[in-house]
Amino acid sequence: MNNGDIMIYSGVKNTERARAGVALLINKEAESRISNWKYISERLIKLDMRTLEGDKLSIIVAYGPIESDKKEEKDHFWEELQDEVDGAEPKIILLGDFNGRVGASSKENYPVGKHG
Template sequence: MPIGVVKTERSIVGVACLIHKDWTLRDEKIMVVNLNIGSELLCLVIANGPNENERAEIQDEFYEALQRELDKVKGKFILLGDLNGR
């Protein structure tokens, strides 16, 4: 079940990851998943960027929010998703 998205707006935007626990949906475009792998912590940052025809303001807001999330990561991370939109 999509979280944070109105039923009539499903499939318009979003990110997804099937995981048991320890995830945070930052907004409809960015999800952060922390994985403990042995003694290591790995952070997955999953993002769905704005379409290239979106207003520059929308694009800037997304990339600023994404950078804020990446700045919070301690240790190793993998950035996943569709950063180019459609």
């Protein structure tokens, strides 16, 4: 990243085990079009900017909780994400790892759909 590109990130403290964290790498030529960026949590960040055509755009980057996380933590993540989507610019890009499971059903796993 010696070329001047911009990294916006959030995560846990260096002293903690890495259990969450998100990042967004922005080309240095887009810097002048960034109007705002927001740290929401170690699992969510949002960037507001204008496209080359001048349209307002929000980019939200998310890392969802895993199945074994506490219900309150999972609910809080989804509520925060929904709040940010609701308050986003007219155009939105949502990037994320939502820790979903797809595929054939089994006793141990709870996948989404039978076709994956």
